[in-house]
Every structure is written in C-alpha cells, then in structure tokens.
Amino acid sequence: MRSKPSPPFDALDSRQVPGDRSATVDILTRINVNDMLSALGLDRMRFGRCLLEWLCLPPARRFAEQVAEYDETVGRAGLPAGHEWLLDQFVSGVDVRGLEHIPRSGPLLIVANHPGQADGSALMARIPRPDLRIVSANHPFMRVLPHTAPYLFFIADVPAARRRLVREVADYLRSGGAVLIFPGGDIEPDPAVLTGAVEALQDWSASMNIFARLIPELTVVPAVSSGVLSRRALRHPLTFFRRDPMERRRLAAILQISVPAYHDVWVRLTFGSPIRLVEQSPASSGLVSGLVRAEVARLMRACRDTPPGM
Numbered sequence: 280m281r282s283k284p285s286p287p288f289d290a291l292d293s294r295q296v297p298g299d300r301s302a303t304v305d306i307l308t309r310i311n312v313n314d315m316l317s318a319l320g321l322d323r324m325r326f327g328r329c330l331l332e333w334l335c336l337p338p339a340r341r342f343a344e345q346v347a348e349y350d351e352t353v354g355r356a357g358l359p360a361g362h363e364w365l366l367d368q369f370v371s372g373v374d375v376r377g378l379e380h381i382p383r384s385g386p387l388l389i390v391a392n393h394p395g396q397a398d399g400s401a402l403m404a405r406i407p408r409p410d411l412r413i414v415s416a417n418h419p420f421m422r423v424l425p426h427t428a429p430y431l432f433f434i435a436d437v438p439a440a441r442r443r444l445v446r447e448v449a450d451y452l453r454s455g456g457a458v459l460i461f462p463g464g465d466i467e468p469d470p471a472v473l474t475g476a477v478e479a480l481q482d483w484s485a486s487m488n489i490f491a492r493l494i495p496e497l498t499v500v501p502a503v504s505s506g507v508l509s510r511r512a513l514r515h516p517l518t519f520f521r522r523d524p525m526e527r528r529r530l531a532a533i534l535q536i537s538v539p540a541y542h543d544v545w546v547r548l549t550f551g552s553p554i555r556l557v558e559q560s561p562a563s564s565g566l567v568s569g570l571v572r573a574e575v576a577r578l579m580r581a582c583r584d585t586p587p588g589m
Contacts, residue, residue: 300351303423304343310420311339315537318530320521338537346424354426358411361427362404366397369535369542373401374506377550381407386494387457389550390487390571391502392476392579394469395532398504399461401546408457414448416464432458445486449493462486462568466528470579471505471547472513475524477576485568491556501551501571503578508532509541549578 315335316322324331345368353361366373381387391402403411415421415431422428432448435441448458462483470476491497508528512518512535521527535541551574554567 300347303350303425304340304347306423307343307346307420308336308340310423311342312336314420315339315533318521318526318533319517320526342536346420350424350426353424353430357409358427358430359404359409362400365400366404366546369400370397370544370546371542372545373405374545374547375401375405375550376548378405378407380500380550380553382498382553383407385455386452386497388452388487388490388497388499389457389459389502390499390575391459391461392467392470392479392504392575393461393463393465394467394472394476394504394528395507396536397544397546398507398548401504401507401548402459402502405548406457406459410455411457411459412451414444414458414460445489449490452490452494452497460487465525466532468524468528469505469508470503470582472508472510473528476579480572480576483568483572487571488566488568491567495556497556499554499556499567499571501554501574501578503549503551503575503582505547505549505579505582506544507546509535509544512538512541547582549582551575551578 312332312335313322315338316324316328316331321328321331345365349361349365352364381389387408389402389406391398393399399413403413412430412432415433417433417435421431422433432444432451435444452458462485463479464482464484467479468475487499491499508531512531513527515531515534515538517534518527518530521530535544554570554574556567
C-alpha cells in the first residue's frame with residue numbers, strides 16, 4: 280500500500296520530545312528533507328514536491344541515523360565524545376593550534392567564525408573544558424536531541440526571550456562556566472577556501488561586549504575554523520543554481536554532509552591570544568568586539584598562507 284507523504288516539519292509540534300530512537304530518526308529525517316529543499320530554493324514548491332521529498336529521503340534518513348547515534352553517544356560519554364564520533368564520520372582529520380591560550384577554569388567566552396558544519400563539532404570535541412556550553416540557533420533539529428539540548432542556549436526571536444538568554448548565559452559565565460558563541464549567525468566564507476572571510480567580520484554581533492560588561496573576570500578567546508568547506512562540494516553543479524553567496528555556501532555544506540566523497544576535508548582550529556578583562560581598563564569592555572575581530576582577522580590571514588598539518 281502506498282503511504283501518505285509526511286507533512287513538513289513545521290506542521291509538527293516541535294515542542295514534543297521524541298520518546299525513542301525511532302521517533303527521533305523520523306523527526307530528524309523530515310527536518311533534513313525540509314532543509315535540503317530549502318537549501319535548493321525549492322521549499323515553497325508544491326507541484327512535484329512529493330517526488331522531490333522522495334529523492335531527498337535516502338540521504339536525509341542516513342544523516343538522521345548518524346545524528347541519532349551521535350546523540351546517544353553524548354548521553355553515554357558526554358559532548359566531546361559525541362562530536363569526536365561525528366568528526367570520524369565526516370572529516371579526514373582536525374589540526375588544532377593555540378590550545379595553550381584556553382584557561383582550564385574560570386569564566387570563558389570563546390568567539391568563533393562558522394564556515395560550515397564540521398567546525399562546530401571540531402570546537403566542541405577539542406576545547407578542553409568539560410563545562411562547555413554553546414549558544415545555538417533555535418532550530419528544531421537541535422531541540423529534538425534529548426542528550427545534546429541541555430548543553431545549548433537557544434537564541435530566541437522575541438526580545439523578552441533574548442534578554443532572558445543574555446541573563447542565562449551571563450549567569451553561567453559568572454558561575455565559572457565556558458560558553459562558545461558564533462557572532463556571524465550563519466555560514467560564513469571559509470578563510471582557507473573562499474575570499475571575503477575577513478570582510479564578513481563586520482557583520483558580527485557585538486553581544487560579547489554585553490558579557491564583558493557583566494562579568495569583569497571574563498576571559499575571551501578568539502577562534503578561527505578553516506578548511507571546513509569542501510572545495511568539490513562548492514563546485515557541485517547544483518550550487519550554481521544559488522546566486523546568493525551565502526545560499527551557495529549553505530547548499531554546499533548540506534551536499535558535503537550528504538556525499539561521502541566530500542568528507543575528505545582537514546579542519547584546522549586556531550585559538551588566538553586571550554583577552555583578559557582584568558588586564559584591561561574598565562572602559563575597554565565596550566571595545567572587546569573590536570579586539571576580537573582584529574585578532575580573528577589576523578588568524579584568518581595567517582591560515583590562508585599555511586596549509587593544515589604544517
């Protein structure tokens with residue numbers, strides 16, 4: 280018997296927590312299908328949508344199964360172990376530099392660029408802080424992962440909820456915790472692959488200045504991820520249907536996940552010089568975002584000149 284096509288995820292109750300792995304995989308698969316269609320610019324298409332969903336279904340379900348396995352690994356062994364498992368599935372290796380700049384205790388804000396998908400896993404796997412939490416986009420994909428969601432602060436669209444988020448993150452930092460943020464808010468140019476990475480820093484949120492004012496003991500560590508986006512994925516014929524550079528990067532990132540041949544990337548993480556607020560003048564808290572952007576720009580220029588592994 281032919282089954283009815285699944286409704287788009289926005290027709291579901293995204294607040295419902297899956298009861299078992301099978302339910303989690305089903306929900307993740309439907310989210311993945313919608314994300315693929317959105318990346319292709321076909322999410323509003325009605326005629327032929329069932330066929331498009333059917334074509335997207337195999338890679339969407341395969342990735343959903345992998346994510347479910349990742350989340351179960353987080354539940355068994357913790358967040359770093361889960362992301363190490365993901366890295367084994369999707370990249371050839373990770374090269375890390377500057378770990379000595381990361382304090383092992385005390386309030387820590389790590390500020391990073393976001394050039395793809397694997398950079399988040401690399402950061403969460405290799406940052407040596409078991410108390411690390413992440414400020415994340417409020418995407419249903421992350422909310423349905425029962426073991427991962429507790430590690431995340433979700434960004435909200437409503438002003439009152441955003442103020443509550445700032446208070447929650449500030450309280451966690453004040454208690455001595457470590458938080459990772461991506462001020463760019465979306466997939467940015469990979470500094471090792473594309474031009475425009477340094478210029479994109481001008482669009483970064485200055486939210487780190489708020490935390491600098493609220494937590495005088497804070498240490499801020501700039502971080503750069505590079506080599507994340509597959510050059511071959513960027514040259515896939517489908518990407519040329521997306522004229523907007525950001526949409527092309529987003530589609531390339533999804534293709535990279537879906538096509539095993541594009542997993543041959545070597546991710547580099549570089550942590551820059553820490554900015555310790557206790558060593559700054561009280562008036563400099565409002566200048567932290569500028570200091571971070573300057574250090575990130577320096578690291579980006581350097582990573583263009585040195586291939587990973589060297």
